[in-house]
Amino acid sequence: MALAAGLAQHSLAAVERGRERLLAGDVAAARIAFLDAQRWPATSRAARAGLAVADALQGLPPGEVLDSSDLVLLRSRVLLEGLLGRGDLGGARALAQVMLRAGDPLGPLYAAAIALERGDDDEARQIAKRSPTPLSSHPLGREIERTLDARSRGARALVRDRNGELVGTLTADGSVELADAVDPRLVQAPLGQVRWPEGTTGGVRLTLDLGLSRLADEALGQWRGSIVLLEPRTGDVLVALSDAQTTRREGAAAFRQLREPASIAKILTAAAAYRAGIDADREIGHMTCRGVERFGGQPLWCSWAAGPLAGLDQALAISCNTAFARLGAQVGREPMLEEFRRWGFDQEPEALLGAAGHIQPTPRTARQMADFSIGLTYSSLTPLHAALLATVVADGGAMPRPRVVEGGCGPLGLFDEPHPNDPPRPVVAAETVAHLREAMRAVAVYGTGAGLAGRELPVAMKTGTAAEYRQGYHVNYAGFAPPEDPVVAFCVRVTHRPTSRAVTRAAREVSADLLAGLAARRLSLARAAERQRARARAQ
Numbered sequence: 001m002a003l004a005a006g007l008a009q010h011s012l013a014a015v016e017r018g019r020e021r022l023l024a025g026d027v028a029a030a031r032i033a034f035l036d037a038q039r040w041p042a043t044s045r046a047a048r049a050g051l052a053v054a055d056a057l058q059g060l061p062p063g064e065v066l067d068s069s070d071l072v073l074l075r076s077r078v079l080l081e082g083l084l085g086r087g088d089l090g091g092a093r094a095l096a097q098v099m100l101r102a103g104d105p106l107g108p109l110y111a112a113a114i115a116l117e118r119g120d121d122d123e124a125r126q127i128a129k130r131s132p133t134p135l136s137s138h139p140l141g142r143e144i145e146r147t148l149d150a151r152s153r154g155a156r157a158l159v160r161d162r163n164g165e166l167v168g169t170l171t172a173d174g175s176v177e178l179a180d181a182v183d184p185r186l187v188q189a190p191l192g193q194v195r196w197p198e199g200t201t202g203g204v205r206l207t208l209d210l211g212l213s214r215l216a217d218e219a220l221g222q223w224r225g226s227i228v229l230l231e232p233r234t235g236d237v238l239v240a241l242s243d244a245q246t247t248r249r250e251g252a253a254a255f256r257q258l259r260e261p262a263s264i265a266k267i268l269t270a271a272a273a274y275r276a277g278i279d280a281d282r283e284i285g286h287m288t289c290r291g292v293e294r295f296g297g298q299p300l301w302c303s304w305a306a307g308p309l310a311g312l313d314q315a316l317a318i319s320c321n322t323a324f325a326r327l328g329a330q331v332g333r334e335p336m337l338e339e340f341r342r343w344g345f346d347q348e349p350e351a352l353l354g355a356a357g358h359i360q361p362t363p364r365t366a367r368q369m370a371d372f373s374i375g376l377t378y379s380s381l382t383p384l385h386a387a388l389l390a391t392v393v394a395d396g397g398a399m400p401r402p403r404v405v406e407g408g409c410g411p412l413g414l415f416d417e418p419h420p421n422d423p424p425r426p427v428v429a430a431e432t433v434a435h436l437r438e439a440m441r442a443v444a445v446y447g448t449g450a451g452l453a454g455r456e457l458p459v460a461m462k463t464g465t466a467a468e469y470r471q472g473y474h475v476n477y478a479g480f481a482p483p484e485d486p487v488v489a490f491c492v493r494v495t496h497r498p499t500s501r502a503v504t505r506a507a508r509e510v511s512a513d514l515l516a517g518l519a520a521r522r523l524s525l526a527r528a529a530e531r532q533r534a535r536a537r538a539q
Helices: 001-025 025-039 041-057 068-074 076-085 089-101 109-117 119-129 140-151 210-220 242-252 262-275 280-285 312-318 321-331 333-342 367-374 384-393 428-447 500-520 524-538
Strands: 155-161 167-169 177-180 203-206 225-230 237-242 292-295 298-301 405-407 416-417 459-468 472-481 488-497
Touching: 001 025, 001 041, 001 076, 025 041, 025 488, 041 068, 041 076, 041 089, 068 076, 068 089, 076 089, 076 109, 089 109, 109 119, 109 140, 109 321, 119 167, 140 167, 140 524, 210 225, 210 500, 225 500, 237 242, 237 384, 262 280, 262 312, 262 321, 262 333, 262 367, 262 384, 262 428, 262 459, 262 472, 262 500, 280 312, 280 321, 292 321, 292 367, 298 321, 298 367, 312 428, 321 333, 321 367, 333 367, 384 428, 384 459, 384 472, 384 488, 428 472, 459 500, 472 500, 488 500
Parallel strands: 155 203
Antiparallel strands: 155 167, 167 177, 203 405, 225 237, 225 488, 292 298, 405 416, 459 472, 472 488
16 A cells, blocks of 8 residues: 555656646656656546647647546646746647647637737637637636727737736827726826837736735825835835825825935935944944034924933934934035935936935035934935835845836736846945844834834834925835845825824824735735846846
């Protein structure tokens, strides 16, 4: 009995090895594995199907007629989806033809889908007409019908999010007509300014994630503001949305709305100190926060008098204004300005998808430099730029180039032709990043961001609060999660609140709901991040 069990296990392993070799494109090795499996009764039918598929992949004429149940044993549908996943349309088409001949009820569906992905709309229509099962009875079939309808109405390409959900159609003039079910606020990216991949005629894959966008929209709820989510290592924009009123008044506010960075700028001030050879942690450890300090004869206030400071982590966690104003004064005006520019401020208009922040007016006096060092009055940034500041710390000191278009894909989104992104731009040294990361973790653990994230998805972050004339109070919360292996970077901006307490209360509510939703999707975020890394390595 033990011998029989061992042989059965061996034969099953041979079938699995054959499938794996087919997916890898090694047909010769697959044939050897299937010939081995064919010797054993338990796997002879699956092996026979595997050999037929191997013949088809090599362009050999079909041999004996298979039964659809043989292909089920081979798990042909999983195999076909794997071939599509690695972009082997020829192999997928050959397997679909085998499924058609074997009478697999989904054979016509897959064959029509692959014909459509290969750009042969007429063949797709003909196969669909011959299908014994109505296409509308299957989700992929309904997508085929919708795609063919859009193509017949003159759509240049189908536009899909990173998960394959239909966003809309690319028209002949390069504009995007959103699908009926898509709320325009979920696609706030300035798609009208995107340079689409050359020769785009099939499909376009966006980096946006409509599912995450809906989650972020629910978290924003009743409040005015914007939320941006990024993939930290690639700069892919996953979410960029604002509330309805802001969208009506300001359009793509996540990319365009400029507000004071407030205390998230203290990250840059600390980085400037380390670049200047100042140990920010040690220097702050010699300071005492008395609640107010004069710069150029004018008072600068903290929220409260914290007393002797323990170092950078504590100062960032409690967001001590006087500590970072003194640190900025030690660094000096020109090095501070240059540091902000290294992090993307004052770049050319098209930089960062047009979302780069500004230094304006230029700070000159001691008090102006104090305000500049803590993110008030003399600089402004967009929600997208705020999230990008977090990616620098998340990704070891480099800022990725943000993008909303990943590349081309098939009309149904079953295969991709990703376009390489520019490599991240170095901003700060890894040694500095280690200090900043720990300080941002302190913010989330016992500082102004404490209690926002649960154990399921810990974060590193910085909070910032400011008020502007006729705009009320606003906050920027920027960070990434989880700290050790980031899969998402974020900015939560809440605006137009009457007091500091009111805006903080709203921002904490939004951030807590957002992070709870992201925690529930941590596994899918991690898988998506790994797919992006694999694509980047392949490019």
